[in-house]
Amino acid sequence: MKTKSLLLAIAVSGITVSAFAQKSAVNTAKTDYDSYSALKSASPALAGPKIITAKEAVDKAVLHEKTASDPTAWTYKALIYADLATSDTTAKSATLAGEAVSALAKAKELDKEGKNKDNIAKVNNLLYINQFNAGKRFLDKSNFEGAYTEFAKGLDYAPGDTLLNYAAGISAMNGKDYPNAIKRFTELLPTNYSSLENVYSNLSVLYAAVKDTASAIRIAGEGAAKFPKSSDLATREIEFSLMTGKQKEVIEKITAQQTKEPTNKLYPFYLGIAYNSLEDNVKAEEAYKKAIELDPSYSDAYINIGGLIMNNGIVIFNKANKLATSKQTEYTLTMKKAQAEFDRALPYLTKAVELNPKSELALKNLKTYYSIKNNKVKVDEMDAKIKAL
Secondary structure, X not given: OHHHHHHHHHHHHHHHHHHHHHHHHHHHHHHHHHHHHHHOOOOHHHHHXXXXXXXXXXXXXXXXXXXXXXXXXXXXXXXXXXXXXXXXXOOHHHHHHHHXXXXXXXXXXXXXXXXXXXXXXXXXXXXXXXHHHHHHHHHHOOOHHHHXXXXXXXXXXXXXXXXXXXXXXXXXHHOOOHHHHHHHHHHHOOOOOOOHHHHHHHHHHHHHHOOOHHHHHHHHHHHHHHOOOOHHHHHHHHHHHHHOOOHHHHHHHHHHHHHHOOOOOHXXXXXXXXXXXXXXXXXXXXXXXXXXXXXXXXHHHHHHHHHHHHHHHHHHHHHHHOOOOOOHHHHHHHHHHHHHHHHHHHHHHHHHHXXXXXXXXXXXXXXXXXXXXXXXXXXXXXXXXXXXX
C-alpha cells in the first residue's frame, strides 16, 4: 500500500511539474517582452535579446497542449510578433505581421473574460503602425498602388483613423485611382482632421477629373464656406463654375473674393471671363485692364483683352460688309470704327506674344490682325512661329 501511494504521489507530482513548466514558458514570454518594452527606447542593445527569448518562449507555449488554449499566451505571441514586424524593414515584416494577425484572432477568441483587452489594444496599435510604415515605404518609392493597399489595411486596426485615410487618399490620387481617392477623402469630411482644407481642395479636383463638375463645384463651395480664408478653395469654385457656363451665378462670388484679396490678379481676370461670356464687353475690358494693372506681365490677361477687342472689331467689320452698296457713307464710317478697334487691340496682341512667345493662341490672334491688314510678310512670320511650336 505504501509503495502504491508513493507511486501515485510521484505520478501526480510529475503532471504538476509538466504543467508548471509550460506556465513558466508563458511567464518567461511575458516577463521578457515586458522588459523589452521598457528598454527598447532607452537601450536597444539590452532590449534586443529580451524579445528573442520572449519569442522562443511564446512559440513553445502556444504549441504545448497545456497552454495552447491560454489566451495570455496567444496575446503575447501577437504582441511579440507585431512588435517584431514594426521594427523590421525587410520582406520578413509582412510574414511577422501575418503571424501577429493570426495570433490576435486566436487571443480574441479565447479571451472570453476580456482579461487581455489592454494588450489586445496594444497589438492593434502595433499592427496599425506596421501598416503605416509599410505604406510609407511604398509611397517613398512612388509605388502608389502598393502604398494605398497598405494604408487601407491599416484601417482594419484603426477604423476611421484620419491620418491613414488621408495617406490612403493621397496614394490613390497620385496613382490615378480616383474612385478610391474620392472614397477616402469623403470619409474625412465629417472629421476635424488638421488638413481638412487640403481634403476639400483635392476632392474638388478629383471630382473634376472624373467629369463630375457639379460635385466639384459643390465640394469647393462647401470648403470655401468652411475655410473662408482659403483663396484656393474659393478660386476652384470660381474656375469650375466658369468651366460649366455658370458665369452669371459666379460673378457675385468673384466680386466678393476680389474685395477680400484686392491685389490678387486672378479675380479681375475671372471677372473679365464671366462678363465676356455674358457679352458685357465694356465690363469685361475694364476687368482685364484691372488684372494687367495688378500684374503688368500677366500674359493671359493681354491675350484675352486683345482677343476681346479684335472680336469687337470683327463684329463691326462684318456689319459693314453686310451693308447695301447704296450705303457707302455708312459703310465707310462703320469700317473706320472696325479698323480703329483692330488698331486698339494691336498693343495687347503684340504684348501677349512678347510675354509668352510660345502661346499658340497669342500668335494666332496676332496673325488674325495682320491678315485683316493684308500684311502677308507678318502673316508668314506668325505662321512660321506657330509651326515651330
